[in-house]
Amino acid sequence: DAGVTQSPTHLIKTRGQQVTLRCSPKSGHDTVSWYQQALGQGPQFIFQYYEEEERQRGNFPDRFSGHQFPNYSSELNVNALLLGDSALYLCASSKRNEQFFGPGTRLTVL
């Protein structure tokens, strides 16, 4: 049973560029959440997708957007990248209350 997978594992972008990160949930899970983890911090909730709709959003600007596909996989898009967007981006999938995390995508903005 494959767990949560994310791609790519690492990414380097420059300020102002756009990035798309991808996530495939654990088998049987229908809900995908995205988190940003800065160095030395806990994961910060960006948003959650369920039934292809954004169900809840954290305190992140509109530059952060997402999508969920009919097979429950999801994308996180970040526009107009800033240096402060450099972080580990984690995807978590769930069916009920326990969220299971992928290995993350390390984004570096130069």
Added chain:
Amino acid sequence: DQQVKQNSPSLSVQEGRISILNCDYTNSMFDYFLWYKKYPAEGPTFLISISSIKDKNEDGRFTVFLNKSAKHLSLHIVPSQPGDSAVYFCAATSAYSGTYKYIFGTGTRLKVLA
């Protein structure tokens, strides 16, 4: 506004002894709590959870205690093993009131000494 706090950034424990990791929260709407373990270059791994209707949940070497009146939870690891060395995060959510976001603490780095 840090609604979930882990005030000890690090903890060292001798192998075989008990590790106690603490977490405090401020939001009384939180009703479901989880502990995750994170190794470098990996995503957090779910360890154990507890609902607010309980005050204790046990799974093997891991036990979570919840004190609702103090808004405090703790994770006990007995006996501690070197492989337990990792960063531990507590997280909270309002699962039964329809809020889906998890709020994480800043983590406690546990080092188990052989």
